[in-house]
Amino acid sequence: MSSISELYDVSWEEMRDKLRKWREENYRNSEQIVDVGEELINEHASKLGDDIWIIYEQVMIAALDCSRDDLAWSCLQELKRQFPDSHRVKRLAGMRLEALERYEDANKLYDSILQDDPTNTAARKRKISILRAQGKSSEAIRELNEYLEQFVGDQEAWHELSELYINEHDYAKAAFCLEELMMTNPHNHLYCEQYAEVKYTQGGLENLELARKYFAQALKLNNRNMRALFGLYMSASHIAASPKVSAKVKKDNVKYAAWATSQISRAYQMAGRGKKENKCSVKAVEEMLESMQITMS
Amino acid sequence: MTQRSLRTASRASIGCARVKMASSFWKGVVGVGLFALAHAAFSAAQHRSYMRLTEKENETLPIDIVLQTLLAFVITCYGIVHISGEFKDMDASSELKNKTFDTLRNHPSFYLFNHRGRVLFRAPEQEPSTPSAQALPSNPLRLRKLENYH
Numbered sequence: 001m002s003s004i005s006e007l008y009d010v011s012w013e014e015m016r017d018k019l020r021k022w023r024e025e026n027y028r029n030s031e032q033i034v035d036v037g038e039e040l041i042n043e044h045a046s047k048l049g050d051d052i053w054i055i056y057e058q059v060m061i062a063a064l065d066c067s068r069d070d071l072a073w074s075c076l077q078e079l080k081r082q083f084p085d086s087h088r089v090k091r092l093a094g095m096r097l098e099a100l101e102r103y104e105d106a107n108k109l110y111d112s113i114l115q116d117d118p119t120n121t122a123a124r125k126r127k128i129s130i131l132r133a134q135g136k137s138s139e140a141i142r143e144l145n146e147y148l149e150q151f152v153g154d155q156e157a158w159h160e161l162s163e164l165y166i167n168e169h170d171y172a173k174a175a176f177c178l179e180e181l182m183m184t185n186p187h188n189h190l191y192c193e194q195y196a197e198v199k200y201t202q203g204g205l206e207n208l209e210l211a212r213k214y215f216a217q218a219l220k221l222n223n224r225n226m227r228a229l230f231g232l233y234m235s236a237s238h239i240a241a242s243p244k245v246s247a248k249v250k251k252d253n254v255k256y257a258a259w260a261t262s263q264i265s266r267a268y269q270m271a272g273r274g275k276k277e278n279k280c281s282v283k284a285v286e287e288m289l290e291s292m293q294i295t296m297s
Numbered sequence: 298m299t300q301r302s303l304r305t306a307s308r309a310s311i312g313c314a315r316v317k318m319a320s321s322f323w324k325g326v327v328g329v330g331l332f333a334l335a336h337a338a339f340s341a342a343q344h345r346s347y348m349r350l351t352e353k354e355n356e357t358l359p360i361d362i363v364l365q366t367l368l369a370f371v372i373t374c375y376g377i378v379h380i381s382g383e384f385k386d387m388d389a390s391s392e393l394k395n396k397t398f399d400t401l402r403n404h405p406s407f408y409l410f411n412h413r414g415r416v417l418f419r420a421p422e423q424e425p426s427t428p429s430a431q432a433l434p435s436n437p438l439r440l441r442k443l444e445n446y447h
Contacts, residue, residue: 025400026401026404026405027399027400027403028403031418061405064410065408065410065414066418067414067416067417067418067419068418095408095410098410099411099415125406126406129406129407129409132409133409156404156406156407157404157407159401160404187389187390188393189390189393190393190397190401194398222393224394
């Protein structure tokens with residue numbers, strides 16, 4: 001099998017930079033990370049210098065995703081050899097045990113880390129993940145809440161908690177978690193949009209109005225967010241179709257929905273410019289929008 | 298996706314060599330500017346000691362030293378701006394325009410490994426050649442080899 005560098009004509013520096021980009025932006029494309037990382041480790045280990053340790057960590061986690069236990073074990077051995085007493089490496093060993101479904105052994109390992117260092121956040125988060133992997137969502141939620149009482153600024157944990165609540169259909173608490181995230185990241189359109197979606201799911205007139213407002217906010221932050229555009233259309237249509245609203249509110253929302261429709265059609269037309277199926281896809285979008293009209297039940 | 302992304306990376310490497318040459322030019326500019334600044338400072342110190350020797354304390358610094366200082370400062374600043382790399386947009390939300398939920402949803406500290414990747418990517422194991430007498434494997438998701446069922 002030919003190597004990545006031959007297939008795509010890239011040098012080892014580009015492979016290393018690509019791995020860094022994937023690491024910094026939280027990409028979970030584990031197959032590609034394993035392919036690229038394995039070749040970097042095997043062929044170019046000497047040129048990487050000190051970068052190699054973080055690449056070992058990244059490749060090990062990706063290997064666990066791809067069921068490449070041999071590769072994960074060898075990366076772990078290298079890291080253990082270099083950093084014999086490190087808590088970070090112990091955590092990786094625990095992750096490997098979790099992947100092999102040896103949850104009690106993993107729990108013992110994390111408890112030993114926490115005994116040495118009670119403020120180690122990584123071990124606490126892994127214990128919560130073990131609870132989640134075993135399907136004990138309510139305990140996981142409780143532990144995560146306790147963790148967040150101590151470490152209020154941990155954005156990853158807030159987002160994880162919101163995801164847990166959504167899985168449990170507890171939308172009010174999920175909305176609370178997303179509000180925390182929106183407060184600390186006011187210019188991130190994705191949190192606005194996810195909050196609006198949760199409010200839309202909760203239903204009821206006030207939640208729909210709130211959802212419409214936050215979809216609009218997400219669009220203000222990023223006018224290319226198609227999900228927010230569709231969300232604006234749906235929430236405005238829902239409000240306009242509801243029997244409890246006054247005529248003025250109904251008229252306003254019909255206007256918003258019409259605006260959203262025109263923006264959606266325009267976006268699809270711009271996207272399909274120059275492609276020959278443009279006419280068919282634009283027609284399909286119009287038909288879809290018509291079929292999404294809310295009918296009174 | 299690797300294909301496209303790695304190919305753009307290889308094209309970037311050719312541009313990278315050109316950028317490296319350009320950045321050493323700007324490094325030279327910064328060096329020249331700093332040297333000129335040091336030279337102006339040294340001349341000003343010399344001028345001061347000359348004034349003290351000839352007891353003409355009322356004469357101001359000659360204009361060419363002042364001009365040299367200012368010019369060297371401007372050149373150094375301009376060179377540093379070119380070395381210092383890409384400027385970020387002032388608008389805080391603009392660099393988030395391309396972010397999607399694909400990456401935002403991933404929490405590396407909370408990754409779970411009990412997903413179907415554990416089974417999907419597993420190397421196919423050798424199964425014994427008596428398929429009918431074989432009991433169902435304990436893991437119902439295990440992929441079976443099709444030739445055992447001919």
